[in-house]
Amino acid sequence: MGNYKSRPLTSCSDELKKKISEGYSVVRSRLSDDVRSRSNLGWIDVQIAAFEKSLEEFQQLVNTENADSKSAQHLNLYHIICAGHADSQPEKLLHLIQLLPTDSSKFLISSQSANGFTPLHIAIYRGDPAILKALISSELVDLDQSGRHLLPPLHLAAMIGDSEMLTVLLAAGANIHVVDFVHFTALHCATYFGQESAVRTLLAANANANLGGAVNDRPIHLAAAKGLSVITKLMLEAQADPLLADDEGNQALHYAAKSGSLTILSMLIRHVKGINDRICSRNLYGDTALHLSCYNGRLDIVKAILECSPTNIVNMENVFSETPLHAACTGGKSLELVSFLMKYPGVDPNYQGQDGHTALHSACYHGHLRIVQYLLENGADQSLASRAYEGGSLRQQAGTGSTRPSKVASAIMALNRSDTPSSNASYNSTVSLDDQQTPVIWAYERGHDAIVALLKHYASRTVEGDVCSEYSSGESSYTPLPSPMGRLTSLTRDKAELLQLRSALPAPFHLCLAEIEFQESIGSGSFGKVYKGTYRGKLVAVKRYRAMAFGCKSETDMLCREVSILSRLAHPNVVAFVGTSLDDPSQFAIITEFVENGSLFRLLHEEKRVLDPAFRLRISLDVARGMRYLHESAAKPVIHRDLNSHNILIHSNGRSVVADFGESRFACQREDENLTKQPGNLRWMAPEVFSQSGKYDRKVDVFSFALVLWEIHTAELPFSHLKPAAAAAEMTYKRGRPTLPNQPTVQFPAHILSLIPQAWHPEYQMRPDFVEIVPLLEPHVESTHTDMNAPSTVSQLKSQWEQLSVAPPPTSKFPPILSALHGIAATGTVEELRQRIDNNGYVINK
Structure with a gap:
């Protein structure tokens, strides 16, 4: 098995998808730069006329001497005409083609701007089918010319979802299976950007739904990963094979479980024959679809998977010695999911993976205090110890039935960090005391002081549950927790602050969460999560505080302070306060206006x-x-x-x-x-x-x-x-x-x-x-x-x-x-x- 503590936060496929998004973002940014007007930045008269003047004005100014002129951005007249906004742009294009010799026009039409785009790219990005048809009718354009960015015109049309342009390009002979700079076909691109109509057009033109990208990622993988149920259905109808895996071993089932789309998962389960065996397929990291859904805290997905899985799936370990229960405690996204798994037949809260770590270790390491408390209340044994060792123990599993292919072992070795505190000892049948690590050591190592205090609190309890012994043990070196009276004083003070705020806050600001229609989560922090929602027909942002748990610092101070400040503010350049929910600690929330484009950080970085x-x-x-x-x-x-x-x-x-x-x-x-x-x-x-x-x-x-x-x-x-x-x-x-x-x-x-x-x-x-x-x-x-x-x-x-x-x-x-x-x-x-x-x-x- 691999070293649990060395597990990367993101998988290789996640990193690749980020890079792909970044690449397309650069393309979009530079295309936007090419299509904007620069009439006030040094363009000559004929270029201005090509961009925005009438056909007559353009004809008067253009001649064989200036027809090959270029702007500072290396935009020739063909580029500028394709980027322009006048109704007569197709006529200007045809006039220029007639004015110049064929070889000159062909050279200019194939020329690239400083940003690396041909006039054909710009025409497609502008979304003007008339200009596209005019270019194609000249028979001077290369329909598969990718430009410096290796982005074929067909891919660009697929990205913007223009079915008419796709139809024109395909009818003119564009190669439907040519690949771009990330080895995506046009069908990949249309799927990646969620362009349903473009997907239909490409599939109707016999696009191969099973072609793989650079890492053998298929269009159905992209659709499942993005939760695009309609496109997934179209892929299945076009004979896409949901059992094909990418180079990381992920099938469509893995991506559907990870994205949390119950609709897609159910669709795949109905479509796959022998699902009872297929649902246990593992990826490079040894994760089943059940593991991935547990890491992401999706109870609905977990229930759907368990309904069609063999009973032993709940105890399958990945290469990081994690069962689905471990995964749920590592992700820490749903206490309800942990509770469900703990009650599921065959699940043992004290199950130790190959490295000896339990679900309690996982929750302690990642700082999930509420889950730690729940595990302790429901039989988790904090005296069980994990063992520090390298991933070399894979060799010792020969014959146990859990051995992964050699490429998995190699990948995990590469992912291990040499600076991980527990990666320097060897795994063998005799484990030294120094290599035994209880959950409290993992929590201490990560600086989770509240969890350390909680573990010590539970460790100091006697069987009889004596009140005094819960907070002190005579010969122990443990520093006792605050007394119950101190806790009561803190809660009383918090309640007084809330009562004071409720009485001082104007009535219109008192809201009930039941009046808000919640949509997707748009952010999170130590306080809880921020949701997009609708309140009385208007979009709002709901900052919802998570309920307090034992050992957590009370968030009442923060809530009261923020509400007290926001309720006094009213300015066009300060976020507008809508109201707050203060009645029930489990429903604490602050509601503000919803700001459509998000943060400046998101915009820039x-x-x-x-x-x-x-x-x-x-x-x-x-x-x-x-x-x-x-x-x-x-x-x-x-x-x-x-x-x-x-x-x-x-x-x-x-x-x-x-x-x-x-x-x-x-x-x-x-x-x-x-x-x-x-x-x-x-x-x-x-x-x-x-x-x-x-x-x-x-x-x-x-x-x-x-x-x-x-x-x-x-x-x-x-x-x-x-x-x-x-x-x-x-x-x-x-x-x-x-x-x-x-x-x-x-x-x-x-x-x-x-x-x-x-x-x-x-x-x-x-x-x-x-x-x-x-x-x-x-x-x-x-x-x-x-x-x-x-x-x-x-x-x-x-x-x-x-x-x-x-x-x-x-x-x-x-x-x-x-x-x-x-x-x-x-x-x-x-x-x-x-x-x-x-x-x-x-x-x-x-």
Whole structure:
């Protein structure tokens, strides 16, 4: 078996899918750049006429001398005509073809822009079938020319879901099975982007549904992984084989279980013959579909799998010595699932895997306190010990019936980390005491102090359950937990705060969760989860707190504080408070307006959007106005203390709002401790906060704003090569700052270049207030027109699923995708795509 503690957080296929998304994102970003007008950036008259003037004006200006002219972006007249918006674009194209010799036209039509695209790519991306037909009618275009990005035109049409263009291209002879830069066929692309009509068109044209990608991932795998039930059904009807596996051993069943789509899983179960045996198929890591559904906390999927599985499936181990119960405790996403499995016939809560670790070990290692408590209450034995050893013990399993193929052993060896504390000992029949690790050691190793305290609490209980012995043991070196009276005092104080808040909060803000129609989860944190929902016909975001468990710090303080602050705020650049649910501790929630495009962090670092200079300035001004209101104009001034790109949200009309007041404080609060501790994200933290050198004031928000301002204008994370704590230390102790140019540039206009160093000054007294910052920004934003309908602005940045939930997306719009792929040269704001960044701003080394 492999070393449990060395299991990677994501599988190889997950990493590959991220890279694929990043690659398509770069393609989309650069295509958007090619199709936008640059008439005010040095285009000559004939180019402007080709883009937006009438046919007559174009005919008057174009001649054999200027017909081969190119812009600074290497866009020739064919590119510009295909990108243009006038009704007469097809006629302009035909006129240009007639004007030039055939060889010249053929050369220009096959030429690529600086971003690597031909006129055919641009015509398809613009979504104009008339221009496409005009190009094809010339018989000068290569229908399979991929360009520098190795993206065939057919794939582009499949991605945007334009069935008419697909039909035209296929009728003209485009190769339906040609592959792109990730070895996807057009059918793969249509499936990957959820384009149902494109999938139907390609299947009707006899596209092979069983062709594999670079790692033998089939279209049905993509459909199952994304929860696309209609497309999965179409694949099955087109004779797609659900039992084909990719190079990681995953079948469609694995992907359906992992994505949590009960509809697709049920469809596959009905379709597969001999499902009772097939459902136990394992992937490279030894995971069955049941393991994957347990890791993801999907009780409904687990029940469906168990209904058609042999009884021994509940005790099948993967290469990390985990049964499905272990997996549920490792994932920690559903206490209800753990409870269900514990009661299922044949499941033993003290089952030890090949390495000796139990489900309790798994829950302790990953910090799932509520699950740890549940296991302890239901018979889990914390005296059982695991054994530290390397994955070499696979050799010792010969003849046991659980041996994996040799490629599995090799893969697991490669995944093991040499720095894992438990990876240096050998597994043998005699295990030394030093190699025996109980759950409390695993919890201690990971720094889960609350779990350590909980385990010691249960360990100190006597059989008779004596009240005193629950909290102390005379000869034990264990430091006792707080007394029951202390706990009662804490709960009483929490209840008093809640009662006070309920009485002070205006009636319209008291909401009942039953009135809210919950949709999907859109975020999570230590407090619980954030859901998208509908309240009285309007979209809202519901920040729902998880119920308190023994040993957890009470979250009542945070809830009361955030509600108290939000209920007093009302400003266009501060997230709008809708209400709160305070009646039942299991229903604690804060409800705010739903902001369609998510956070600035997501925009810049996950979706890799390229923002226009005007829009960057608008975001900066909106944030500054919101912060000025918090500091100066609110009924009670507020210090945010956690201003960063995660907590700046963007509306579909481009308006930015400051959000997340979980770490905020009223500026007039008296408690010294509240203004001395380290709140918020370390990467954006002011030096005086990180060093904890004393009390601080609202200037900490100004420092964070400076880093956000730099981030907006570079589309990079501050000190992205460092982890957050190291970045904070660099700014605090070395007085390091992100790089700025010596002279104003397009990226850093003069007023921004002068403001940032003032705002992140090491001496907080020298930083300007937001009442000074806003007037510095306003003239530059007011004199700049921000076209919210331009492809690069936020109104075009809604995710595909949000667009579908509101209105059918225009066929000319390209579905949004994530970051960049290796092999595609990154420049400017795309440079950051070379790094892997998680949602907390951590940079993960490859």
